[in-house]
Amino acid sequence: SRQDRLAAMANDLGTQHIDTRALRRLRTMSVDGTMYDGLDGLMGVVNGGHSDRVTRDELKTFFAQHHNQLHSFELDEIMSVADKDQTGSLDRPQFLSLCRKLLRLHNDRWKN
Known part of the structure; x- marks a missing residue:
């Protein structure tokens, strides 16, 4: 079901170790419509569905809820990679670009 896919995607993204150097080097991969819907739904999970933006604190809370306490410098690095307009x-x-990159890191890690 859609909810199961969303929960699995949130778990995959939220629990992974993020190599910020590798994240910085990645280009965004394209995704099919089903995955796009899941990523779009994930934005609502991360920000509580209250807006079309995700803050640094919301990312921090999302990862913490998945037992992945990111250090301040890691969050800063993630934001510097993803927040292209520095708002x-x-x-x-x-946000969708960041998620696609994180999924690529996750999938590449499992291939090796």
């Missing part, structure tokens, strides 16, 4: 929060395209 301090991620709009929908920036």
Whole structure:
């Protein structure tokens, strides 16, 4: 079901160790419509569905809820990679791009 896919995706993204150097080098991969819907739904999970933006604190809370306490410098690095317009929060395209990169890191790790 859609909810199961969303929960699995949230778990995959939320629990992974994030190599910020590898994240910085990645290009965004394209995704099919089903995965796009899941990523779009994930934005609502991360920000509580209250807006079309995700803040640094919301990312911190999301990862912490998945038992992944990120250090301040890791969050800073993630935001510097994803927040292209340097507003301090991620709009929908920036958030979706970050998620696709994180999924690629996750999938590449399991291939090796």
